[in-house]
Amino acid sequence: MRRRSKAVNGGRGRSGKRRVLLLELAHARSGDKGDTANVGLIALKPKYYPLLVKHVTAARVARHFKGMITGPVERFELPNLHALNFLLHGALDGGGTISLKTDAQGKVFSTALLRLEVAMPR
């Protein structure tokens, strides 16, 4: 994927940190189980995994998707795959056949999560 080396805020940040889109640190795939969307978030390099663990918390993801999901967010760690798995409950307007959403099966919650900004050490 072409990485827009877009450092948000023009690359300047507080306390010597640079804010970057998660898109620069991770890739992702998402799917559905009923009305729950799952997003698997995978570090592009193993050294990014601790940053994901630290910054991309369940609470942070819940804030990111506020108003877009009706239930809580759960997070699971897969250090062996340098990946985190998020369950976004109540994300799919009932899910499956009930949902009126274009993305009734949660396929593109993956890249929606990659819009999240995180603070990176310089």
Added chain:
Amino acid sequence: MTAARGPSPVRIAAGQGFWGDWLEAPYRQVTGGPIDYLMMDYLAEVTMSILQKQKSRDPSLGYAKDFVPLMERILPIIVERGIKVTANAGGVNPRACAQAVAEVARRLKLGGRLRIGVVTGDDLLPRLDGLMARGHELRNLDTGRPLSDVRERVLAANAYLGARPLVDALRRGADVVITGRVTDTGLTLAPMIHAFDWRLDAWDLLAAGTVAGHTIECGAQCSGGNCLVDWERMPDLANVGYPIVDARPDGTFEISKHPGTGGRISVAGVTEQLVYEMGDPAAYITPDCIADFTTIRLEQVGRDRVRVSGVRGKPATDKLKVSVAYFYGYKAVGTLVYAWPEAYQKARAADRVLRQRLESLGLTFEAIHTELVGADATHGRLALEQLAVEDLPEVQLRIGVRSHDKPAVERFTREIAPLILNGPPSVTGFAGGRPKPEEIVAYWPALLDKSMVEPCVELVEV
């Protein structure tokens, strides 16, 4: 070549990742290089209800019809090469599916050279009232409600069977095993249990085979399809190679694909598939075992070759998952396209007008859902926050309604077209005509004691 018993590796190729997948894939898998098994997964959560509907109209239907012509094309090759097939194409009528395949095989003059195994016992619909009377409430895993809430609207009820009945069919000499609701992973695990004589309490091995199944159950989604990493440089997706598991008796396996095919087998792509539709990764529960995805080790051991090892498993539970399909109500979705200038604002205005008219008509809906395709349909407000909406060259207004009241949904479908002449300007894209109300068949996941379900294996000699 036949499926090896004993210590040599076994090659299991994925041919279909869902009903509707690429029709060329199975043919390419059986001709592109040596394989021992072809695995084809057809059944998504909602597929069973579609098939049940077809069977209620015609008792000889209710299976994935595409499977039969597809088998017609590959049967002479698989018979010649000794390739065995596992497929849950049988849907709610595996026997009819097997008969249809047997007829095709006879037409191809393969009489005496093919044995078809049929796995049934997953269909709970005829037994539902008896089960409920005996206290099996089949509570919805998401909402906790008992199935009695929707009993009169149930259209299909199937237990997810595991690998065991397929193993039984393979042991009895089946060349093609056609099943109803068998887990996606069981279709890949069964050939391994059969070929390597794995014990049914060898939890680590069963978990390894389950991980192998999960990796290839969505076809090319682990070999370059839908892969975000480096997608622009993904080689030759037009000729994407579907994945192949090279399984070993010790539970390690490699994911590869036929030489000369497109796509890519990489750690990144395999990882994307591993986390797909994942719940708690430490407890991936199947009828066969519980696989712990936090133990998986991946290693790129060659070009287009990823080695998987280290998988640990735990004992299976005493429950089976049950998927119930029930009639929920009606929905319809209508669309119109608005053009620059102010395409976004015009679409928003049209949405307001439409909603006001629906309200004036006194129609009630469980939900009215509006998306502006080109702006917020996929990423909602996250997209709008970073978008100059006034510059958009066009926007599709997509509005859907859902209701238990069919006349309300039908009336909604008549309120879209008038907007072309009596709503905001610069509107087009209604060539498809009035949207049609659609019946909603919803999914009800539940658990049932394993002892209540007895899988059955029959053999059909061609």
